[in-house]
Amino acid sequence: MSALKGACIIGQSGGPTAVINASAYGAIKTALEEASITRVLGALNGIKGVLDDNLIDMGQEDPQELAYMKYTPASALGSCRYKLKDPDVDDTDYKRILEIFKKYDVRYFFYNGGNDSMDTCNKISKFMLKNGYECRVMGIPKTIDNDLEGTDHCPGFASAAKYIATSCMEVYHDARVYDTGMITIIECMGRHAGWLTAACALACAKGFGPDLIYLPEVVFDMDKFIASVKAVYEKQGKCFVAVSEGIHDADGVLITEYAGKSRARDSFGHAQLGGLAAYLANEVKKATGAKVRGIELSLLQRCAAHCASQTDIDESFATGEAAVKHAVAGVTDRMVGYERVMVDGKYTCNIKLFPLEDVANTEKKVPREWINEAGDGIEQGFIDYALPLIQGQTKLPMEDSLPRFVRLKKIKA
Numbered sequence: 001m002s003a004l005k006g007a008c009i010i011g012q013s014g015g016p017t018a019v020i021n022a023s024a025y026g027a028i029k030t031a032l033e034e035a036s037i038t039r040v041l042g043a044l045n046g047i048k049g050v051l052d053d054n055l056i057d058m059g060q061e062d063p064q065e066l067a068y069m070k071y072t073p074a075s076a077l078g079s080c081r082y083k084l085k086d087p088d089v090d091d092t093d094y095k096r097i098l099e100i101f102k103k104y105d106v107r108y109f110f111y112n113g114g115n116d117s118m119d120t121c122n123k124i125s126k127f128m129l130k131n132g133y134e135c136r137v138m139g140i141p142k143t144i145d146n147d148l149e150g151t152d153h154c155p156g157f158a159s160a161a162k163y164i165a166t167s168c169m170e171v172y173h174d175a176r177v178y179d180t181g182m183i184t185i186i187e188c189m190g191r192h193a194g195w196l197t198a199a200c201a202l203a204c205a206k207g208f209g210p211d212l213i214y215l216p217e218v219v220f221d222m223d224k225f226i227a228s229v230k231a232v233y234e235k236q237g238k239c240f241v242a243v244s245e246g247i248h249d250a251d252g253v254l255i256t257e258y259a260g261k262s263r264a265r266d267s268f269g270h271a272q273l274g275g276l277a278a279y280l281a282n283e284v285k286k287a288t289g290a291k292v293r294g295i296e297l298s299l300l301q302r303c304a305a306h307c308a309s310q311t312d313i314d315e316s317f318a319t320g321e322a323a324v325k326h327a328v329a330g331v332t333d334r335m336v337g338y339e340r341v342m343v344d345g346k347y348t349c350n351i352k353l354f355p356l357e358d359v360a361n362t363e364k365k366v367p368r369e370w371i372n373e374a375g376d377g378i379e380q381g382f383i384d385y386a387l388p389l390i391q392g393q394t395k396l397p398m399e400d401s402l403p404r405f406v407r408l409k410k411i412k413a
Contacts, residue, residue, distance in 0.1 A: 003036055004036060004107050004108075004134060004136065004328075004330075005036050005037075005038060005107065006036075006037070006038055006105045006106060006107025006108065007037065007038050007039035007040070007041060007104050007105050007106045007107065007108070008031050008037050008039070008040055008041065008106065008107070008108035008109065008110060008324075008327075009041045009042075009043050009050060009055065009101075009104075009106050009108070009109050009110070010024060010027050010028060010031070010040065010041070010042055010043065010058070010077070010110045010111075010112070011042070011043035011046045011047060011049060011050065011077065011110070011111050011112065012024060012046055012075040012076075012077045012078070012079050012111075012112045012113065012142075013046035013047065013079055013080055013081070013082075013111060013112065013113035013114075013116070013117040013120065014079060014081065014113040014114045014116060014117050014142070014143070015079070015114070015143070015144070015302060016073065016074035016075045016079060016302055016303055017073070017074075017142050017143070017144050017155070017156030017159065017160065017302050017303070018073045018156065018159040018160065018163075018302065018303055018304055018305045018307075018308045018312075019073075019142070019155055019156050019159055019308060019312050019313050019316040020073075020074070020075055020112060020142045020155070020156060020316070021069040021070065021072045021073070021074070021075065021076045021406070022069070022070045022071070022155075022313045022314075022316040022317045022320070023112050023140050023141075023142060023155055023316045023317065023319050023320040024069060024075075024076065024077065024112050024140075024320060025066060025067070025069035025070050025317060025320065026316070026317035026318060026319065026320025026321040026322075026323075026324075027110050027112070027140060027320030027321065027323055027324050028040055028042070028058050028066065028069070028320070029066065029067075029320075029321070030320065030321045030324040030325060031058075031108070031110075031324045032058065032059060032063075034324060034325075034328050036328050037108060037324070037328070038105070039057070039059065039104070039105075039413075040057075040058040040059055041055045041056065041057060041058065041104060041106070041413050042055065042056045042057075042058050042077045042410075043055055043077065044056060044077055044078045044410070045077075045078040045079060045080045046077075046078070046079055046080035046082065046111075046113070046117075047080060047082055047084065047097075047111070047120055048080045048082050049077075049078070049080075050096075050097055050100050051082075051093060051096050051097065051100075053100055053103075054412075055100075055104070055412070055413040056077075056408075056410045056411055056412055056413060057411050057412070057413045060409065060411040061408060061409060061411075062409075065406060065407060065408070066406070066408075068397065068404060068405060068406035068407075069406045070313060070317060071305060071308075071313070071394065071395065071396045071397060071403070071404075071405075072305065072405040072406045073302075073303035073304070073305040073308075073405075074303050076406055076408060079113075081116070083116065084119075084120055084123050084124075086123075087123060087126075087127050091127070094123070094124070094127040097124060097127075098127070098128065098131060098133060101128075101133065101135060102133070104413065106135060107134060107135050107136065108135065108136050108137075108138075108324075108327050108328075109121075109124060109135055109136070109137045109138070110137075110138050110139075110140055110320070110323050110324065110327070111124075111137075111138075111139055111140065112140040112141075112142055112320070113139075113140075113141075113142055113143075114141070114142060114143035114145065114147075114148065114154075115143070115147065115148060115359070115360070115361055115362065115363065116361070117139065117142075118139045118141070118148070118335055118356055118359045118360045118361075119360035119361050121137055121138070121139040121335070121356050121360070122139075122333070122356035122357050122360045124137055125137035125332065125333045125356060126333075129333075135332075136327040136330075136331065136332035137332055137333060137356070138323040138324075138326065138327050138331070138332065138334055138335070138336065139323075139334070139335035139336070139356055139359070140319050140320050140323045140335075140336055141154050141155055141319060141335055141336065141337060141359075142154065142155050142156050142316075143155075143156055143157070144156045144157050144159075144160035144189065144196060144301070144302045145157070145189065145190060145191070145193055145195060145196065146193065146195035146196070146364070147192070147193040147195065147363040147364045147365070148335075148337070148359055148362075148364060149354075149358060149359045149362040149363070149364050150335075150337055150352075150354040150358060150359055150364075151335075151337030151338045151339075151352070151354065151359075152337070152338045152339060152340040152349070153338055153340075153389055155312065155315060155316035155319055156302070156312070156316070157195060157196070157312070157389070158309040158311060158312035158315075158386075158389035158390050159304065159305075159307070159308040159309045159312045159313070159390075160189075160196055160199070160301050160302055160304070161195070161196060161199035161202065161309075161386055161389065161390055162199075162202075162307055162308070162309050162312075162390040163300070163301050163304035163307045163308075164188055164196060164197075164199045164200060164297065164301055165199050165200065165202035165203045165209075165390070166203075166307055167186075167297065167300075167301075168186065168200045168203035168208070168209050168210060168240075168242065169203045169206060169208040169209070171184060171186065171240070171295065172203065172208040172209065172210075172240060173208065175238060175240060175293070176238060180291065181233065181237045181238065181290050181291065182238055182290065182291045182292070182293065183229060183233055183238070183239045183240075183241070183281075183284055183285075183288065183290050183291070183292045183293070184238075184239070184240050184241065184292075184293045184295065185241045185242075185243060185277045185280050185281050185284070185292065185293070185294045185295065186200070186210065186240075186241070186242045186243070186277065186295045186297065187242075187243055187244075187245055187276045187277035187294070187295065187296045187297065188200070188242060188243070188244055188245065188297055188301065189244075189245055189297070189298075189301060189302065190215070190216060190244040190245060190246050191216070191245065191246040192216055192246055192363050192365070193216065193217070193246075193363055193364065193365050193366060194214075194215025194216050194217050194244045194246070194365075194366050195366055196244070196301065197213060197214070197215050197242055197243065197244035198213065198215060198366055198370070198371075198378050198382050198386070199386060200213050200242040200378075201213060201377075201378035201382055201383055202383060202386060202387065202390070204378070205383050205387075209240070209242075210240045210241055210242040211232045211236075211239055211240050211241065212225075212228055212229065212232065212239070212240075212241045212242070212376045212377065213241075213242045213243075213376060213377055213378055214241070214242070214243045214244060214247050214375070214376060215244050215247070215366055215371060215375075216244050216246035216247050216248060217365050217366050217368065217371060218368075218371055218375035219248070219249065219250050219375075220247040220248060220249055220255055221249070221250075222249070222255070222258075222283070225280075225376075226283070226284065226287045226288075228374075228376055229241060229284055229287075229288070230287065230288055233288060233290060241280075243276060243277065243280065245276050247276070255276060255279070255280070256275055256276040256279060258279060259275060259279045275296070276296075277294035277295055277296045278294040278296070279294075280294065281293065281294030282294075305394065305396055305403060305405075306394070306396060306403060307394070308394040308396070309389060309390045309391060309392055309394070310391070310392025310393060310394050310395060311349075311388070311389060311390070311391045311392045312389065312390070313392075313394060313395075314392075315338065315349055318351060319336045319337075319338075319351070320336075322336045322351045323336045326353065331353065333355065333356050333357075334353040334354060334355060334356060335353070335354045335355075335356055335359050336351060336352075336353060337351075337352050337353070337354050337359075338350070338351070338352065339351070339352040347388035347389075366382065367381070369381060370382040370385075
């Protein structure tokens with residue numbers, strides 16, 4: 001394809017992670033160095049920033065300050081959960097996006113997010129093509145849920161998994177300080193896929209993890225759960241449990257909904273979860289009479305930059321860098337992902353491109369063979385898969401013994 005000159009827009013969407021800014025920085029830094037890209041714009045709060053013409057000029061930022069993005073958690077450009085309608089039903093938003101693209105001569109669009117964000121990318125790409133406006137669109141993945149189809153793993157997952165495993169090992173010791181009985185229940189994120197909760201098994205591999213682990217891939221039975229907890233508690237005088245927030249019964253009803261609380265929903269229809277550990281702790285206490293603690297890791301697990309995997313950080317940067325380089329080379333309508341290669345037993349990660357339409361709105365689950373037959377534990381296959389991803393201590397810069405995070409000037413375009 002011939003060289004395409006024009007500006008680019010980079011936006012972030014969906015839930016934050018410890019490394020999403022590393023991906024954004026990889027894209028921003030590379031775009032600023034590309035001769036074909038005339039201007040690098042950041043969309044504040046994702047696609048809403050485009051619709052609202054709320055763009056900042058990344059070229060006006062201090063390059064040394066921008067470099068701090070690589071180790072800053074959450075979304076430095078701001079995020080959103082905004083669902084674009086089907087353009088065949090209502091193309092109002094798409095016409096507005098095209099208007100903004102023309103205003104700034106945007107010929108490259110990079111969107112950094114999860115499943116729903118890849119759907120946004122796909123819709124925009126198809127609309128631009130249909131309307132004869134040449135714009136190369138690339139999806140840059142992120143999701144601690146690790147559920148994007150195709151790619152071996154997702155940026156953000158490894159760092160969250162490392163934090164969860166570390167927290168489990170620490171809680172394990174805390175829960176065994178006293179000579180009295182206690183049951184501890186940890187709740188991890190994961191609506192439909194249990195990758196994060198499975199990460200508790202990494203702590204088990206070191207001898208300091210949960211006795212029981214429950215993922216949404218397997219139907220949850222409350223009676224069996226109570227019986228299993230009782231059995232472990234009666235034998236050990238302690239019991240440590242990890243549950244995914246998305247576990248559900250045979251009818252598909254979320255266990256967290258057993259508490260009878262109505263759940264707020266975002267624009268994509270996703271119910272806001274949480275509160276499962278507290279609910280189960282109460283049920284277990286009623287059934288056993290034991291002292292029970294419910295711990296919800298909540299936002300801590302997705303923004304723990306101090307415990308991030310350096311492998312995750314470096315790979316995340318590479319996705320942003322690759323998105324820009326491939327787009328400049330003529331590629332469009334793709335998501336950047338990972339391909340795992342084992343050479344002489346050593347893990348290597350290669351960049352691989354996936355069609356946006358193949359990854360939009362699809363979810364990759366934990367393989368059933370990585371979950372034990374009883375549905376309350378994790379097999380070695382998962383540990384072998386996840387362990388290489390969490391390697392390396394973060395090179396997080398510090399200031400007065402506290403993390404030094406990026407401070408953007410955010411000069412409007």
